[in-house]
Amino acid sequence: MDGNAPDFAAASRAALADPQLRGNFRRAMDGLMTKRAAQFAEPAEWHGVRALAASVRLRALSKLPELLEKLEENCTRNGITVHWAATTEEANSIALDILHKANAKLVVKGKSMVTEEMHLNAVLEKDGIEVLESDLGEYIVQLDGTMPSHIIMPAIHLNTKQIAHLFKRKIKDAESREDAAYLTDLARRVLRAKFQAADVGMSGVNAAVAETGTLCLIENEGNGRMCTTVPPVHIAFMGLEKVVEKLEDVPPVISLLPRSATGQPITTYVNMISGPRKSGEKDGPREVHLVILDNGRSSIYADPELRDTLRCIRCGACMNHCPVYTKVGGHAYEAPYPGPIGKILVPQIEGLAKRGAMPHACTMCNACVEICPVKIPIVEIMGRLRVEAVKPGGAVKDGGAKASRAEAMVWSGWAAMNASPTAYRIATVAMSRLGNAAPSSLPMLKEWTNVRTKPRFAGRTLHDLARAKGIPDV
Amino acid sequence: MSDARNSILTKLRKTRDAHPLTPPASDFAPIEAKQWADEERLPRIRRLMEAVHTEFIDATEADWPAMLREFLSREGVGSLLYAPATDAGKRLVEGWDAASTTLIPYDRPLEDLKPQLFESIEAGLTTTRGAIAETGSLILWPTADEPRTLSLVPHIHVALLRADALFDTFLQAMREQGWADAMPTNVLLVSGPSKTADIEQTLAYGVHGPKRLVVLVVHP
Numbered sequence: 054m055d056g057n058a059p060d061f062a063a064a065s066r067a068a069l070a071d072p073q074l075r076g077n078f079r080r081a082m083d084g085l086m087t088k089r090a091a092q093f094a095e096p097a098e099w100h101g102v103r104a105l106a107a108s109v110r111l112r113a114l115s116k117l118p119e120l121l122e123k124l125e126e127n128c129t130r131n132g133i134t135v136h137w138a139a140t141t142e143e144a145n146s147i148a149l150d151i152l153h154k155a156n157a158k159l160v161v162k163g164k165s166m167v168t169e170e171m172h173l174n175a176v177l178e179k180d181g182i183e184v185l186e187s188d189l190g191e192y193i194v195q196l197d198g199t200m201p202s203h204i205i206m207p208a209i210h211l212n213t214k215q216i217a218h219l220f221k222r223k224i225k226d227a228e229s230r231e232d233a234a235y236l237t238d239l240a241r242r243v244l245r246a247k248f249q250a251a252d253v254g255m256s257g258v259n260a261a262v263a264e265t266g267t268l269c270l271i272e273n274e275g276n277g278r279m280c281t282t283v284p285p286v287h288i289a290f291m292g293l294e295k296v297v298e299k300l301e302d303v304p305p306v307i308s309l310l311p312r313s314a315t316g317q318p319i320t321t322y323v324n325m326i327s328g329p330r331k332s333g334e335k336d337g338p339r340e341v342h343l344v345i346l347d348n349g350r351s352s353i354y355a356d357p358e359l360r361d362t363l364r365c366i367r368c369g370a371c372m373n374h375c376p377v378y379t380k381v382g383g384h385a386y387e388a389p390y391p392g393p394i395g396k397i398l399v400p401q402i403e404g405l406a407k408r409g410a411m412p413h414a415c416t417m418c419n420a421c422v423e424i425c426p427v428k429i430p431i432v433e434i435m436g437r438l439r440v441e442a443v444k445p446g447g448a449v450k451d452g453g454a455k456a457s458r459a460e461a462m463v464w465s466g467w468a469a470m471n472a473s474p475t476a477y478r479i480a481t482v483a484m485s486r487l488g489n490a491a492p493s494s495l496p497m498l499k500e501w502t503n504v505r506t507k508p509r510f511a512g513r514t515l516h517d518l519a520r521a522k523g524i525p526d527v
Numbered sequence: 528m529s530d531a532r533n534s535i536l537t538k539l540r541k542t543r544d545a546h547p548l549t550p551p552a553s554d555f556a557p558i559e560a561k562q563w564a565d566e567e568r569l570p571r572i573r574r575l576m577e578a579v580h581t582e583f584i585d586a587t588e589a590d591w592p593a594m595l596r597e598f599l600s601r602e603g604v605g606s607l608l609y610a611p612a613t614d615a616g617k618r619l620v621e622g623w624d625a626a627s628t629t630l631i632p633y634d635r636p637l638e639d640l641k642p643q644l645f646e647s648i649e650a651g652l653t654t655t656r657g658a659i660a661e662t663g664s665l666i667l668w669p670t671a672d673e674p675r676t677l678s679l680v681p682h683i684h685v686a687l688l689r690a691d692a693l694f695d696t697f698l699q700a701m702r703e704q705g706w707a708d709a710m711p712t713n714v715l716l717v718s719g720p721s722k723t724a725d726i727e728q729t730l731a732y733g734v735h736g737p738k739r740l741v742v743l744v745v746h747p
């Protein structure tokens with residue numbers, strides 16, 4: 054194992070031993086699955102809109118370089134300053150530059166997974182800039198000093214009681230009340246003062262429209278609108294795959310995203326921004342910046358099979374339906390994107406040396422594939438990454454990093470045995486006679502028997518039984 | 528940083544050309560098929576929006592200012608921010624009896640109004656460009672006269688909705704109103720008051736945006 058690679062196995066063991074955490078996730082995921090299912094009660098509608106949304110995303114990917122240029126051209130015409138970043142370091146320094154020029158001391162942020170990917174908050178704090186997450190879930194997680202455990206509901210791992218304790222500890226004059234309405238109102242009061250005072254607002258982007266140079270953001274709380282409307286400068290961050298071709302491509306995406314994510318027909322706000330304050334307008338930021346981040350996405354794009362990863366609209370439904378995610382929770386992955394999409398995206402961004410374990414945290418049950426609103430073949434990509442993890446020379450960074458000589462030997466032995474009838478007969482007879490005598494502490498076998506009973510070998514092979522029934526050998 | 532730009536675009540172009548992708552045609556029929564009869568749209572919008580705590584008041588062209596005044600005084604709302612240069616704003620002030628609710632014109636830049644806006648103004652009035660039956664959403668189209676924060680910062684947002692400006696879907700609205708030809712600085716769909724479920728999935732209203740959304744339906 055890589056010395057500083059996150060240890061998924063250890064982290065998930067710890068998560069599994071925490072009944073509170075498991076209860077919190079189980080309850081939340083059950084609720085989300087039920088609400089989502091109610092939104093897609095008509096199969097014909099689901100299949101039709103889903104095929105449309107998938108085609109919108111595929112069309113965008115088929116013209117990705119042209120659309121990004123068009124987006125840049127139209128944003129620029131609208132008065133938005135466009136920046137390109139190959140790496141998260143570059144994106145962070147672009148952000149710092151803008152903040153320094155604006156002489157910014159206080160930043161308010163709406164939800165942005167890309168900035169989680171960049172660890173932007175840590176960079177800003179190191180620079181002495183106060184940065185405040187304003188999505189309630191993100192705010193809670195930030196106060197708690199942890200990471201989001203779900204891309205849509207960042208604080209889903211905590212219950213009301215835990216949040217009440219946290220607020221009591223961290224917010225001046227907070228009362229100790231386990232009441233969601235009280236806690237929400239408390240956060241409203243703290244954050245309103247910050248929105249008013251902030252020098253810069255930051256946000257993510259759910260879809261950027263090349264045709265019109267428009268940034269679309271969806272949310273329920275209004276914090277996204279605050280961050281993009283009230284401070285004098287707005288910086289939006291997007292992964293380069295977030296572009297769509299036409300304005301008409303937005304409705305299909307918006308139709309599926311909230312329904313898949315939280316089971317609501319639409320979010321409270323769909324916020325479409327096409328520029329800074331124009332002359333004569335009374336509000337809105339005077340500067341709008343768009344930072345387009347690559348961070349490994351262009352390498353994902355280069356491979357025709359892996360490319361499908363970039364269709365994702367980040368609805369989080371795959372997490373809600375994942376039997377592994379539901380049990381271990383979001384933190385066990387120690388990654389900005391947990392759950393099925395994280396298991397295919399993060400290893401491709403960060404490499405298989407560090408993230409080779411992630412594609413194995415999957416039972417291949419296909420639940421995520423069935424509900425993904427843009428039909429990403431998540432499980433196929435998972436299989437591909439498993440192969441690349443042990444086979445050098447593939448498309449993904451650090452391919453072959455998980456190769457093990459013992460495992461390779463076992464598999465080539467297995468292949469040889471199955472290729473020769475004689476070897477197969479000898480091996481199966483030997484197993485049926487001696488297999489049960491093998492101690493469960495044998496290397497490799499131990500990994501299985503640690504948590505399971507060793508299976509018993511039958512006393513007679515299938516061939517023996519067939520022969521006894523009078524079926525001749527071929 | 529144009530280095531990054533060129534290297535990203537070059538790489539994307541090269542690898543896409545090596546493995547081009549043929550997307551399936553985009554068939555918008557499943558969205559276009561969503562249609563409601565004229566008399567169904569408003570009740571549907573109302574049902575969907577009331578389910579997320581939106582309040583409705585029925586009025587006519589003649590009486591909406593009076594209906595609004597009555598609502599505000601009944602609810603004890605002391606101040607209403609409005610857009611003085613719009614037709615609705617002009618209608619509003621005609622004969623407004625300021626005894627119960629003070630009208631405050633949004634007639635200067637945000638910077639000059641910020642403390643008042645955040646700390647004392649209780650309600651804001653905007654128009655809409657219609658509403659969408661499929662999802663129960665208002666279309667807000669802020670302008671120089673009707674700023675963005677009018678519907679965002681005050682605790683109560685009152686939106687005027689003309690009962691003859693209803694669409695079936697978001698797609699239909701943007702097509703019929705020709706959005707793609709001239710997007711303004713900001714367009715919004717608003718489907719209820721601000722809400723969150725971030726604390727243990729418990730729905731709570733009024734987290735950052737308006738705590739209450741009141742739709743004043745103007746029937747022809």
Ligand code: SF4
Nearest residue numbers: 365366368369371425
């Ligand atoms: S992979 Fe599919 S289900 Fe998962 S977040 Fe992305 S779009 Fe949603």
